[in-house]
Amino acid sequence: MRDVMDMKGRSLLTLSDLSDEEVAGLLDLALRLKQDKHAGVCGQRLAGQHIALIFEKMSTRTRCAAAVAAADEGGRTEYLAATEIHLGKKESVADTARVLGRMFDGILFRGYRQETVELLAQFSGVPVWNGLTDLSHPTQALADLMTIKERFGELAGRRVVYAGDGRNNVATSLMLACAMSGMHFVNCTPPSLKPSDDLIAHADSVASQRGGTVRVAHDPHEGVAGAHAVYTDVWTSMGEEDQFDERVALLRPYQVNMDMMQATGNLEQDEVIFLHCLPAFHDHRTKVTQKIGALEVTDDVFEAPFSKVFDQAENRLHTIKALFVASLEKG
Numbered sequence: 001m002r003d004v005m006d007m008k009g010r011s012l013l014t015l016s017d018l019s020d021e022e023v024a025g026l027l028d029l030a031l032r033l034k035q036d037k038h039a040g041v042c043g044q045r046l047a048g049q050h051i052a053l054i055f056e057k058m059s060t061r062t063r064c065a066a067a068v069a070a071a072d073e074g075g076r077t078e079y080l081a082a083t084e085i086h087l088g089k090k091e092s093v094a095d096t097a098r099v100l101g102r103m104f105d106g107i108l109f110r111g112y113r114q115e116t117v118e119l120l121a122q123f124s125g126v127p128v129w130n131g132l133t134d135l136s137h138p139t140q141a142l143a144d145l146m147t148i149k150e151r152f153g154e155l156a157g158r159r160v161v162y163a164g165d166g167r168n169n170v171a172t173s174l175m176l177a178c179a180m181s182g183m184h185f186v187n188c189t190p191p192s193l194k195p196s197d198d199l200i201a202h203a204d205s206v207a208s209q210r211g212g213t214v215r216v217a218h219d220p221h222e223g224v225a226g227a228h229a230v231y232t233d234v235w236t237s238m239g240e241e242d243q244f245d246e247r248v249a250l251l252r253p254y255q256v257n258m259d260m261m262q263a264t265g266n267l268e269q270d271e272v273i274f275l276h277c278l279p280a281f282h283d284h285r286t287k288v289t290q291k292i293g294a295l296e297v298t299d300d301v302f303e304a305p306f307s308k309v310f311d312q313a314e315n316r317l318h319t320i321k322a323l324f325v326a327s328l329e330k331g
């Protein structure tokens with residue numbers, strides 16, 4: 001059995017880098033850190049530590065969560081927009097990694113290729129955390145689990161239904177996180193957007209060893225039945241904007257609206273929450289949606305009391321802080 005005490009010096013590139021116990025330990029640590037912060041107590045667990053934040057893609061939550069997490073514990077961060085450093089252009093990723101590893105104690109990376117975050121980890125010699133790639137979004141999944149745990153206590157046995165683009169980074173990381181926690185996970189998505197059979201089989205086998213299940217559903221109303229958490233994400237991820245029109249047409253039936261929330265059968269008893277990693281297209285107030293309105297979630301669901309999306313966003317801070325502390329705290 002491994003716990004967070006064994007995470008010193010280690011990277012998080014996908015959730016498979018963690019044991020179930022480490023995931024549970026990180027959630028417990030994040031809950032304690034949240035309680036402390038709300039009580040006005042912060043520490044010096046990252047005193048003297050420097051963390052590089054390399055971003056190829058845009059970010060609000062992940063970037064701010066990392067900056068505030070480090071500062072809360074006496075550490076500091078340096079934001080490096082990939083367009084402003086040599087990474088992969090005038091210098092190989094391996095060389096940049098070796099330079100940053102001589103100066104920084106850890107690196108958080110957000111970008112396109114999973115291979116880039118793997119190379120950073122391989123060559124820097126310091127812990128590297130995946131802050132989202134095309135393939136996975138493991139730090140998001142930690143905040144997702146934390147938010148469900150805050151609402152329901154025990155994770156095992158709870159049912160999470162993800163509705164939308166079932167093969168994207170958020171959906172597949174959530175699928176594995178739920179499986180590792182012994183939950184029942186339904187990936188509700190059109191046939192053309194389901195994760196690979198290998199990924200589903202792996203997640204289902206992880207879940208079944210812990211009393212959970214993983215399955216794919218194509219009928220949104222059947223898929224959502226019994227859900228304790230209904231989760232969605234944007235229909236086109238960063239880098240896929242050219243597929244916007246076809247995704248909107250394909251995913252309309254998977255929009256999370258009040259009908260879908262009713263179909264869980266848990267709305268009247270207040271036994272279901274709505275989750276979204278954010279940013280979300282829930283109304284007309286964005287450049288993308290000003291003409292077409294809500295996409296993956298309707299405004300009434302997004303703004304409902306059962307919507308926990310801003311708790312979830314705040315929990316990005318506490319879970320990323322837990323990760324930094326577990327990997328970097330000295331002594």
Ligand code: CP
Pocket residue numbers: 058059060061062063132140277278279
């Ligand atoms: N959920 C999430 O990763 O948000 P950002 O893109 O704002 O970091």
Ligand code: NVA
Pocket residue numbers: 132168169170233234236237238277278279
């Ligand atoms: N799937 C989305 C998540 C954003 C936080 C994307 O990759 O753009």
